[in-house]
Amino acid sequence: MPGIIRNRSEIKRVKTYIQGFDENIQGGVPVGHIVLMAGSAGTMKSSVCFNILYNEALQGRTCLYFTLEQSYSSLVNHCINMGYDFTKINTVIMRDLSNFSNDIAKVKNSQKGNLIVVDVGCVRKEIKDVKVSENRSWLNVIKNIVKKVKNEARLDVFTLDSLSALYVLSRFENPRIELFYIFEFLRDLDVTSFLISEIPVDGSRYAEYDEDFLSDGIIHLRLTPFRRNIVREVSVVKMRTTKCNNDVFSLDFKNGQFTAMYGGQNPLL
Numbered sequence: 001m002p003g004i005i006r007n008r009s010e011i012k013r014v015k016t017y018i019q020g021f022d023e024n025i026q027g028g029v030p031v032g033h034i035v036l037m038a039g040s041a042g043t044m045k046s047s048v049c050f051n052i053l054y055n056e057a058l059q060g061r062t063c064l065y066f067t068l069e070q071s072y073s074s075l076v077n078h079c080i081n082m083g084y085d086f087t088k089i090n091t092v093i094m095r096d097l098s099n100f101s102n103d104i105a106k107v108k109n110s111q112k113g114n115l116i117v118v119d120v121g122c123v124r125k126e127i128k129d130v131k132v133s134e135n136r137s138w139l140n141v142i143k144n145i146v147k148k149v150k151n152e153a154r155l156d157v158f159t160l161d162s163l164s165a166l167y168v169l170s171r172f173e174n175p176r177i178e179l180f181y182i183f184e185f186l187r188d189l190d191v192t193s194f195l196i197s198e199i200p201v202d203g204s205r206y207a208e209y210d211e212d213f214l215s216d217g218i219i220h221l222r223l224t225p226f227r228r229n230i231v232r233e234v235s236v237v238k239m240r241t242t243k244c245n246n247d248v249f250s251l252d253f254k255n256g257q258f259t260a261m262y263g264g265q266n267p268l269l
């Protein structure tokens with residue numbers, strides 16, 4: 001957990017790598033924050049998180065993308081189609097946990113920054129291997145992988161795609177208590193975390209239980225119909241320790257770059 005700072009310049013931040021958006025949140029998300037990336041289907045939640053992790057890996061950091069939602073091949077193909085160059089970073093796909101030591105060695109020995117993608121397939125296998133109770137096993141396996149990566153290599157930025165998939169798989173008996181401990185676990189790790197939250201199209205809530213209160217920040221992605229157009233939009237709902245412009249920005253992705261534009265204005269008028 002971070003200590004008390006003496007002045008604001010000591011707050012280190014992880015960029016969202018959305019040009020025009022970071023400038024409106026004092027440069028990025030404070031290191032160690034737990035941020036919900038909330039949006040309905042197809043709002044580019046996975047892409048925005050992936051973009052953060054890819055760019056952080058380009059800076060030499062070690063990032064972990066945990067996909068419960070989409071297979072690693074589907075995710076990586078989507079990202080190649082978006083123009084990401086995987087030769088610039090060290091990408092390690094974890095599919096089989098019995099190979100964990102080899103995978104971690106690839107991370108430790110790399111001269112480049114690391115992007116580790118953990119596929120749900122390997123988690124499934126682990127669960128079959130260790131006969132733990134269905135309810136807790138998913139969460140424990142995720143926690144163990146995250147902890148091991150952090151302890152045996154290093155870990156700077158983490159994404160869980162998605163919280164909603166975790167709930168479907170885990171069937172928590174008392175989700176509010178379980179969630180409280182998940183957040184405590186992530187806070188103790190001192191890793192910047194982006195948790196993807198699938199929400200209704202009407203944006204009536206940002207999460208399923210109390211995650212919106214427990215999280216340090218919420219970034220809201222949406223698709224807004226306007227006449228016969230659909231506009232991609234992004235806004236910051238909250239970001240602790242940060243002076244924010246809460247305007248709604250249009251979100252664009254071109255030539256490998258996310259850009260936020262027209263904050264507070266209608267781009268189509």
Ligand SMILES: Nc1ncnc2c1ncn2[C@@H]1O[C@H](COP(=O)(O)OP(=O)(O)OP(=O)(O)O)[C@@H](O)[C@H]1O
Pocket residue numbers: 039040041042043044045046047048069078081082253
């Ligand atoms: N350059 C591009 N290449 C590929 N897809 C793009 C591109 N620009 C926009 N997209 C759109 O991105 C969307 C998918 O993005 P992504 O998978 O990140 O969204 P998501 O919110 O995670 O979706 P889901 O709800 O399925 O998890 C698709 O609808 C696709 O049309």
Ligand SMILES: [Mg+2]
Pocket residue numbers: 045046047069070161
């Ligand atoms: Mg997704």
